[in-house]
Amino acid sequence: MNPLYPIEWAVAWLMVQFHALLSLFMEADSGLTWALSIVGLTVVVRTLIIPLFVRQIRASRAMQMVSPELQAVQKKYKGKTDPDSRQKMAEETMAIYKDAGASPFSSCLPVLLQMPIFFGLFRVLFNKLPQAAAGEGFGPLTPELARSASNSTFFGDVTIADSFLNSGDGGITTKIVAGIIIAAMCAVTFFTQKELTMKNMPKAALEGPMASTQKMMLYMLPFIYVITGPGMPIGVLIYWLTTNVWTFAQQYIVIRATPTPGSDAEKDRQERINDKRAKKGLEPLDFTPPKKVSEPDPEPERQIRVQPSAKNTGGKKLSDEEKLQRAREARAKAAEERRAAQEAAGETPSAPQKGSSALDKGAKKKRKK
Structure with a gap:
């Protein structure tokens, strides 16, 4: 069984329905x-896949934003061909895609979905239409409608x-019409890729493998x-041609309304906003992103000098009475050392008064003076 049969039947049905609608005010x-x-038919197909187109735009934008990170990963593993390095590179790349919500395959979904419809239409016009015109109807495409389509x-x-290669009764006119349509297809696709897609890419994404792919597509599709x-x-x-024009219009509307941050398309949108504000007598908006305030470096911790613990304390905390007793012993010891020094020098040491220390004697002498 032909796997494209349901698609061919749906394509033929849509063609017949639109033909019936247009025949109300046009020649059948x-x-x-x-x-x-x-x-x-093309408008219906493209309308149905608008959700996929939105997903494609988001995926493409995410791919553009992570392009610098992908370049960093590629630079990190540049020249490394061993299996471990290649595996780590693949894991880091997929981690970047996952964190950003990007997928290199999402941008292909609208094209992949349209391919069966494209081939279905090709088979309807190339095979089913002549067969139906010969008397073998195909679903909604009756022999009468098929002969009308073939002879109109x-x-x-x-x-x-x-077609260009099979021009039929049209001869050179068919070749000219086919050539004009092909040239228009190439021009619309080229303009869409260069003036819209490339313009909507940030500067960081204009370098590296992704930019090379975009440039290749720029010339490969035409x-x-x-x-x-x-x-x-x-x-x-x-x-x-109709689907290419539709793609251009969709890209233009989306990019004009929500351009990629950091791209030339975003700068154009900011200029349009300020031009409108200027016409209304309003001050222009400043779209310059605020600079990140760098946090001051933390001051180095000051080294705290730890006083050596007192000896022979046994690690116990002294009470106030013990501290006073030790202070008295220290003063007494200092007084004994001074007397010994005076005797060694031939001086007569002065005896301390009862109940007072040497420091008290010095304080009394100072008050007398």
Whole structure:
């Protein structure tokens, strides 16, 4: 069983429904009506995946913000090819992704989800439409509607089933229309990548592997369109161009409203805000982030000089009476030493008065004077 059958059936059903709606005020057998039906199909698909697009924007922004940390990890393990270093590098990288809530695969979700729809539309226009026009209907695409889509023309004899390589009755006109659509696809994609995506990246993210990937995508996607576009039916090219324009519009709205901090897009938004305030006579806002106040270095701890403990105390705390007794003994010992010194010098030592110390005698002499 064809795994794309449900998607092909849904694509055909949406085309038929939009064709019925547009036929109310447009010619039913006009190629422009069928072309706009494909545009309507694209709008429905892109509307359904808006939540994924928002997730893609958040993941892309998180990837941009952690780019400096990823570069630091790569620099740390630069030149180390042993298994342990490579494993540690992978673990640190995944830890950075986890802490920032970033995922290198989230940005691919909208593209991956659209690929089955893209191939489903390709098979409907390339295979199912001719088969249904030959009498083998395909779900909602009856033989009458299939013949209308196959034979309806615009810009002369161009149909949505023709391609650059298989121009059909349109001839050179089909090739010109296909070439213009492919050129428009390349221009929109290039402008989206360069003027919006790169402008919304902080300066730190404009260097390193991520910036190299963005620059590669800048030229690789248009190259893919040039290689694969000529073999695609005009209807598929219309779908491709419409989804590229939708992507550009979404990116423009999101980046204009909520740019990445530190990017040129954020500076443009700040200038727009101040320009509006100036027109209203208000003072401009200062968007300069406040400088972090560096905390003063802690003063070195002063070394406290610990007095040596008294000897022969046995580690016990002395009472007041014991301290007084020791002070008296020290004064008595000092007085004995002075008398011995006086006798050695041939002087007559003075006897201390009863009940007083040498210090008391000195104090009395001083009062007499």
